[in-house]
Amino acid sequence: MIRVVLVDDQQLIRAGLRMLCDAEPDLxxxxxxxxxxxxxxxxxxxxxxVVVMDLRMPGVDGISATSRILASRPATRVxxxxxxxxxxxLYPALTAGACGFLLKxxxxxxxxxxxxxAAAGDSPxxxxxLRRLVDRxxxxxxxxxxxxxxxxxxxQAVLALVGEGLSNAEIGDRLHIGVxxxxxxxxxxxxxxxxxxxVRLALLAHGR
Numbered sequence: 001m002i003r004v005v006l007v008d009d010q011q012l013i014r015a016g017l018r019m020l021c022d023a024e025p026d027l028x029x030x031x032x033x034x035x036x037x038x039x040x041x042x043x044x045x046x047x048x049x050v051v052v053m054d055l056r057m058p059g060v061d062g063i064s065a066t067s068r069i070l071a072s073r074p075a076t077r078v079x080x081x082x083x084x085x086x087x088x089x090l091y092p093a094l095t096a097g098a099c100g101f102l103l104k105x106x107x108x109x110x111x112x113x114x115x116x117x118a119a120a121g122d123s124p125x126x127x128x129x130l131r132r133l134v135d136r137x138x139x140x141x142x143x144x145x146x147x148x149x150x151x152x153x154x155x156q157a158v159l160a161l162v163g164e165g166l167s168n169a170e171i172g173d174r175l176h177i178g179v180x181x182x183x184x185x186x187x188x189x190x191x192x193x194x195x196x197x198x199v200r201l202a203l204l205a206h207g208r
Contacts, residue, residue, distance in 0.1 A: 002119045005031045005046060007039040008054040008081075013104070017052060017081075019109050027115060034077070036060030036068075043069045049119045053098070055082045055089050063070055063092045070097040077118040090129060094196065099197075100124035123197030130165050130198060150192055158185040162198055163205025 004027055006017050014032050019113070020192070021027040031042040035057045042049055044078045051069060054061035065076045078092045090101055102114050103126045113122035151159065161171045168182045175182075195201045 001028050002026055002050060002115065003028055003030045003046070003048040004115060005029075005033065005039070005042050005048040005051045006041075007036070007051060007057075007065070009034050009057040010054075011052070016113075020112060021115070024112060027112070035061055036065030039065040040068050043073055047073070048076065048128050050079055050115050052081050052115065055079045055080060055093060063089075063096045065094065067096040068112075077121075079114055079118045079124065101129050102126050103129070123193045123199070125198065127165055127167055130202070151189070155185055155189055155192075157183060159189055159201060159205045162163040162186065162189075165202065188199050 004021055005013050006029060008014050008017070011034070014034075018029050018032070021029045028057075030046045030048055031038045033042050037060045039051060039053060039062070040060070042048070043057050051066075053062045053066055062080065062082070066080075066198070069076055069078060071076075074097075078096075078098045080098045081104055082089060082093075082101075086170070093101060099118050100114055100123050102111060102124060106114075106126055110126070115162050117124040157175060158171060161174055166174065172179045172182045189195065189201055190197075191206055194202065195204065
């Protein structure tokens with residue numbers, strides 16, 4: 001069971017998120033908060049696996065709360081869910097330690113998948129956010145990434161498509177393989193390359 005804390009200053013948003021999570025047999029909402037201060041207290045008291053965190057909230061905002069939660073409980077996964085996908089919010093949230101970044105207009109299935117992926121140690125990003133991360137990182141690169149040795153031809157194909165910012169489902173469609181198989185290849189790629197997330201894999205794909 002994945003223990004989830006929901007943090008958003010809008011009660012209606014929290015209610016909708018709770019309904020989504022409560023309908024899933026592997027997700028349990030153990031607490032709700034309306035601001036960053038409450039998020040910190042809930043994380044300390046309830047030890048959730050995943051905190052779904054809004055960014056703009058009164059008092060202590062989501063970025064500060066993320067930093068403080070992870071300082072005391074580094075195993076907690078903080079998944080940002082926000083209306084704002086601009087760089088002014090994205091990069092500070094990632095710097096604070098957020099493991100992923102989803103937009104509130106994401107389909108419910110993407111949100112639920114994101115919570116599960118965060119709990120499993122993955123880094124879920126909305127696709128447009130991932131593409132922007134890669135584009136910005138590539139534009140600032142001054143050195144070429146060293147070649148990655150020891151990859152199978154299928155792993156190389158998956159890596160190239162991760163570099164295009166494709167989702168697991170899109171990669172599966174392109175290569176005519178199942179999503180579970182795609183996830184297996186991505187896990188292997190992360191292990192072989194020492195990459196902590198999809199963003200780093202995407203950079204490797206462009207730098208080869």
